Amino acid sequence: MPLSEEELRLLEQMERALVEEDPKFASTLRGTSLRSVARRRAILAGVVFIGGIALLMVGVTVHWAWGIAGFLVMLGAATLGLAAIRGQRPSAAQPQQAPEAPTADGLTLIQGGRKQRRPKAPKAPKQSRSRSHGSFMERMEQRWRRRRESGGF
Known part of the structure; x- marks a missing residue:
């Protein structure tokens, strides 16, 4: 018996939520790991980069426009390759997630995005050789008056 449209829609929503919440687990269920996908992208970027070098060499001998196109291909491939390599981290280097905090309605709040920085302790005021009273502009005005x-001119 086929699923109704509403059931298909709910199933798609659950799949999207699973991918957003735990991409590693979702990729494991699909049968591919994130590391192998990143490795394939890096290898493909390397091959395209070599193609860009060949295009650059053709541009040196034939026409300068081919050389510019080869350079742009190399630049794009290097960018994609570095993004793929930086995207794969060992599992031990993955940041630890903060525990989920339940809200009033019983749902859990998942903290995402950048880690929050700890507030810095206020620094003790520096004591310089001269008087450090007032702001920078006030000290400059005092020097000017003196x-x-x-x-002194």
């Missing part, structure tokens, strides 16, 4: 009064 120079004018002493005829």
Whole structure:
């Protein structure tokens, strides 16, 4: 018996939520790992980069426009390759997620995005050799007045 449209829609929503919540688990269920996908992308980027070098060499001998196209191909392949390599991290280097906090309605709140920085402790004011009273502009005005009064020009 086939699924109804509403059941298909709910199933798709559950799949999207699973992928967003735990991409490693979702890729395991699909049969491919994120590491193998990143490795394939990096290898493909390397092959395209070599093709860009060949295109650059053709551009040197034939026409300068081919050389520019080869350079752009190399640049794009290097960018994609580095993004693929940086995307694969060992599982031990993965950041630990904060525990989920239940809200008033019984749902859990998952913290995402960048890690929050800890507030820095206030620094003790520096004591310089001269008087450090007032703001920077006030000190500059005091220096200016002293120079004018002493005829330092």
